[in-house]
Each structure stands twice: as structure tokens, then as C-alpha cells.
Amino acid sequence: MTDTQAQTVEKTGASPVTPEAIRRARKEHHQMRERDLARKLGISECEFIGAFMGEGATPISADINALLPELASLGEVMALTRNESAVHEKIGIYDNVHPGARASIVLAGDIDLRIFPSKWEYGFAVEKAGEAGVRRSLQFFDASGDAVHKIHLRPESDLNAYHALVRRFLRTDQPVQPGTLGSRARKSDAGNPSAVGDKVRQAELRRRWEAMTDVHQFFGVLRKLELTRLQALEMIGDDFAWPVEAHTVPFLLEQSAGQAIPIMCFVGNHGCIQIHSGAVANIKPVGPWINVMDPGFHLHLRLDHIESVWAVRKPTSDGHVTSIEAYDKSNEMIIQFFGERGEGREELKDWRALVESLPRTSNSNAA
Secondary structure (H helix, E strand, O other), rough: OOOHHHHHHHHHHHOOOHHHHHHHHHHHHOOOOOOHHHHHHHHHHHHHHHHEEEEEEEOOOHHHHHHHHHHHHHOOOOEEEEOOEEEEEEEEEEOOEEEOOOOOEOOOOOOOOEEEEOOEEEEEEEEEEEEEEEEEEEEOOOOOEEEEEEEOOOOOOOOOHHHHHHHOOEEEOOOOOOOOOOOOOOOOOOOOOOOOHHHHHHHHHHHHHHHHOOOOHHHHHHHHHHOOHHHHHHHHOOOEEEEEEHHHHHHHHHHHHHHHOOOEEEOOOOOOOEEEOOHHHHHHEOOOOOEEEEEEEEEEEEEHOOOOEEEEEEOEEOEEEEEEEEOOOOOOOOEEEEEOOOOOOOOOOHHHHHHHHHOOOOOOOOO
């Protein structure tokens, strides 16, 4: 595919008709990341990977509940979960797994995941040769071809276990062809625009919010009142939620590092949420990105994608818990931060003070 053809594809949204065209584009743009090149070609990342069947990509089952108990055999790996604006990477072992029909959990200390199995549709074992040798990974995608989670092998990983796992979960069919997954555009979770200002729901929201004893009850409140997260924050009133300046996210990370305040950092998509718990130290801004580059944990966050940032208080049986939540232009949450805490423990006072010191912006919808 020529540059002119690629530009046409990018403008029209049409996809290449053959895997061969995708492979040619890979050779022409060998320095581009797969995700970025797939977007340039007007296809999903899953369709891009699928074009390399027999040339480094092997289709495997995406039945994550069957896979989870087997992943510990790989030993130390790197877990990667991302969305359009943030990438979360953790090194560890897939241990202490709890498969479930609606939600599965990994509580391995270093690797901490909340998984929604119904969103996992396609899987590939991917091998890519480079100057440092062959890089191997297990990559999983949703029905639209967007990545939900990736597992990258490290030098310490068990190669024999990896090959055995690929053989066991091998798919013999061709799971995806370029152009078969439809539009990658996903509806924004904008909710009902009339919700803000709805006094009846606003009163019920406050009643339910004040009655919470666990942060996880918040999801039930949203479902019951048919509200999005952002709508709830805008409705509840600034004693429970208030907007802060978007530029405070780098400041939050730098202050957490400087004051040695351990945090919890959540990054996710609709198929997987990945969590870091602990201190951060090495904060590096590079262009539009703010990065955490610590041993065992890397975070890459696009600051220019942040449209709004909210500080949020939720009641629990251990006192209120404070979070910082960043949203994009589509009202989708990019990233969420808490102070590190465990069940039965109060929130860290230093974390609470840090959040409450962040400069506020006005919220015309506040109660």
C-alpha cells in the first residue's frame, strides 16, 4: 500500500481488502506502533494482528476464565491494560485468581485486575523479532477489535509454559478478517442530557450517596438512577464532588512522589481494569505525556486528552474515601487515583489533604 492509498483509507474509513496489503504497509511503516498503523489503515488493532496469521500471530481462545488459572505457569510477565489516553503496565505473576461469570479478579499483589469476561472476544499469541530477540505476548481484543489486555513475556518468563499454553488454547479457525469487525467508533457514555437539573433524581442520588458504606455500592446507585458517572458528579453537590484544574494531575503525581504518599492508580477499558497500589517515584513529563517510570510499574498518560478532572468523596464504613478522576471529551473516565488503603483502614490523611489542596474550578451544575 502506498502513502497515497493509506491517506485515502484514513479519510474514507475503508479497510484494505487483503492481509497482504496490511503486511506491505507494515514493511513501509516499520517504525510505527501496530495500534497507530492500524488506525492509519482504517482497521482495528485486532484486524491488523490477524493479518499476520502464520507470520508471528497465532489465534488462541479468549476464554479468560479458562486461561486465568494457567497464567501463573508463565512466571514473571508484564501486564498491560490501556484505553485511548492511558497505558498501565505492571510486572508480576498472575497468582491468586478468581474467575467469575460476570467479573473475574486477579489479586496477585503486583498484578491487580478486574476483568469482565463477556467483553473478551479474540485472542492471539504474538511473536515479533527485533534487535533484542523475539518478543512474545498474549493479546486479547473485544468484539470491535480494540485491545482489552496484553501479557508480555519477560526474560524471566517460562518459555516452555508459554508454548504449552498456546498449544492448549489454540484456535484452528481464522477468527477475524480485515474489514469484518465494523466501525471502531463506540457510543459515548453521555447518558440522558436532561439528567442534570432533574431535582427528583438529584434528591434520590444524595439520599443513596449519603447511605453508602462501601465505594463499590456506587455502581448500583448509577444503575438504579440511570446516570453516568459524570452526571452523578455534576448533580451531587460540591460537598461530595467538585471539579479541579486539569493541570493538577501532574502536580498530584509529583506531590505523591515527593511526599512518599502511596496511591492507587486505576486504568481501564470496558473489558479490564488494572490497578497499581503503592508509592510512585520517577515522574517524567515528555511532550503531551506524563509518565511514571518505576521498577515494576509504568504509567503513560496523555494530558492533552483530559477534558475535566473531579475530586470525589464517597462515604464508607471507615470514613469517607477521596478520589481524583480524569475524563476525556466523550465523558469517558481516563484514569482514577486514590490514596492506598485496605479494608477496615481510614483514608491516609496526607492523601486527603493533598486532594483538598488542589485548585478548584467552578461547577454551574453543583447543588
